[in-house]
Amino acid sequence: MGVVYQGFHIRLEQVVAIKDLSPDLASNEEMRQRFIREARIQAQLNHPNVVNVHNLLEHEGHLLLVMEFVEGYTLDQLIQTRGALPYDKAIEITRQVLEALSFMHSKGVIHRDLKPGNIMITRGGLVKVTDFGIAKATSEKEQTRAGVRLGTLWYMSPEQVKGKTVDTRSDLYALGVTFFQMVTGKLPFSGDSDFEIMKAHTDIAPPNPKKIRKDLPKPLSRIILRLLEKRPNKRFQSADEVLRALEEAQGSIEGSTKGALGRRQKVKSVKKPIPRRTRPSFPTLKWIIITAIMLVLAGAIFANWYLNRKTAVIPVMEVPVIEKRVVANHGSEKANNSKNEKAASSLLEDGEKIRKRLESEQGEDKRGGQQLEKKLRREKGRKTLSPEKFIVRGAKKPLEHTPSARSIKSPGSLQKVLSP
Numbered sequence: 001m002g003v004v005y006q007g008f009h010i011r012l013e014q015v016v017a018i019k020d021l022s023p024d025l026a027s028n029e030e031m032r033q034r035f036i037r038e039a040r041i042q043a044q045l046n047h048p049n050v051v052n053v054h055n056l057l058e059h060e061g062h063l064l065l066v067m068e069f070v071e072g073y074t075l076d077q078l079i080q081t082r083g084a085l086p087y088d089k090a091i092e093i094t095r096q097v098l099e100a101l102s103f104m105h106s107k108g109v110i111h112r113d114l115k116p117g118n119i120m121i122t123r124g125g126l127v128k129v130t131d132f133g134i135a136k137a138t139s140e141k142e143q144t145r146a147g148v149r150l151g152t153l154w155y156m157s158p159e160q161v162k163g164k165t166v167d168t169r170s171d172l173y174a175l176g177v178t179f180f181q182m183v184t185g186k187l188p189f190s191g192d193s194d195f196e197i198m199k200a201h202t203d204i205a206p207p208n209p210k211k212i213r214k215d216l217p218k219p220l221s222r223i224i225l226r227l228l229e230k231r232p233n234k235r236f237q238s239a240d241e242v243l244r245a246l247e248e249a250q251g252s253i254e255g256s257t258k259g260a261l262g263r264r265q266k267v268k269s270v271k272k273p274i275p276r277r278t279r280p281s282f283p284t285l286k287w288i289i290i291t292a293i294m295l296v297l298a299g300a301i302f303a304n305w306y307l308n309r310k311t312a313v314i315p316v317m318e319v320p321v322i323e324k325r326v327v328a329n330h331g332s333e334k335a336n337n338s339k340n341e342k343a344a345s346s347l348l349e350d351g352e353k354i355r356k357r358l359e360s361e362q363g364e365d366k367r368g369g370q371q372l373e374k375k376l377r378r379e380k381g382r383k384t385l386s387p388e389k390f391i392v393r394g395a396k397k398p399l400e401h402t403p404s405a406r407s408i409k410s411p412g413s414l415q416k417v418l419s420p
Contacts, residue, residue: 006069009054016054017069023061032063039065041109049100051120051130070130072123075178076116084185084213087220091250093119094179095243096127101175102239104129105168112166114174115155116181153194154187158202158230169232172242176227176235183220184212188228202230219249 007018025031039056042065046052055066075093079085085093097119104111111118111129118131153161157173160166180188188207189200206228210221223245229235236242354376 007066009066012054015069015071017051017067019065019067021063021065027061035063035065042067044107045104045109047100047103049096049127049129050103051128067130068128070120070122070128072121074117075119075121075127075182078121079116079181079185085182087183087216090179090182091220091246092125093121093127093182094175095246097129097175097178098239098243098246100127100129101168101171102243105171105239110166110168111171111174112160113152113155114171114178115152116178117152119178153197154189156198156201157232159232161198161201167232168239169235169237172227172236172239173229173232175242176224179224179227180206180209183216183224184209186212217249217253219252223249 003020003022005018005020007016008014009016021031021035025035036056039053042051043053043056051070052068053065054068057064057066097114101111101114113131114129118129120128120130122128155174155177157166157170160170177188180186189197189204191197191200206225208221209224210216210218223242227235227242236245
């Protein structure tokens with residue numbers, strides 16, 4: 001009834017919802033009184049799960065109801081988008097609606113049009129009941145004429161369909177239809193005409209929601225079916241009674257879930273699977289192969305270097321042995337010494353040259369060293385002094401006291417031997 005706009009309350013400095021009853025409807029006295037009654041009833045209900053009213057205004061023939069703005073979506077939009085809801089979420093929404101109904105009924109207010117379109121859900125999950133357009137205070141006299149039905153047909157209680165006097169149990173029936181729709185995504189009663197829908201409410205037993213949704217717990221199914229009883233005295237008698245039943249059902253559901261989980265864990269602990277050897281994964285095997293190949297290549301490179309390396313061969317040489325017989329007499333001593341010194345000096349120079357040549361040829365192989373050794377021996381044969389040159393003049397044979405020839409190992413020892 002009416003159109004709702006979003007506005008801003010300047011004095012309260014907050015966003016509000018403004019419900020406008022147009023002049024065409026406001027000119028109808030019955031609609032006008034019903035709109036005013038809605039504002040008065042809703043103004044009495046200050047509860048977290050009920051949309052609060054701030055003010056009622058009349059401007060240029062328009063009746064304006066200023067209400068709390070709920071930033072969120074309706075339950076009807078949620079069901080249309082997601083279909084059947086998880087039963088734990090459905091339980092939570094139903095619980096908050098029951099809190100609102102319990103408060104409203106304690107204030108003597110009957111909603112009479114409870115449905116998913118009149119249940120708002122905020123971004124934080126808070127549920128708020130709104131739209132009290134046909135709500136009725138129990139202290140008021142029935143203003144509806146006989147045979148005139150108020151409310152949405154799919155959510156009407158049987159007594160509402162028949163046009164009888166309704167009470168708080170009629171709201172519980174509407175909640176049962178809403179709960180059924182939340183857990184199954186379908187309405188319990190439907191038809192091609194209004195008559196078929198009304199007859200289903202009054203004469204046809206509702207289907208068991210568990211047959212539509214197999215995982216629905218039985219306690220929830222029993223609560224829904226009891227809410228949908230045709231006779232009011234067979235339903236729950238108050239919202240508080242439904243709340244208690246819902247809490248018990250939720251506790252039994254949680255207990256059965258934990259028990260089933262414990263049984264599964266126990267079975268798993270008894271039957272432990274036999275561990276199987278797992279092959280290394282492909283990346284691990286790949287790196288093992290690459291590492292092995294690199295090690296083999298490194299070993300081959302090292303072996304090739306070790307076998308082909310150039311070794312420095314130092315030829316073995318023998319120091320030439322210079323033998324000398326010294327025979328002197330008083331007459332030719334100086335002459336012989338001079339000749340001996342020249343010969344020794346020549347030998348020393350030749351030996352030094354040969355030594356330097358050998359040092360420069362250290363990198364050659366052993367065969368080269370042997371050739372150098374032969375060459376050195378030839379040089380030695382040419383430079384060796386003959387003992388006959390040192391026989392004393394006039395003597396028939398060398399003196400017996402002539403010292404035997406000695407090897408000359410160094411220039412110093414040579415000088416010592418040749419000196420007088």
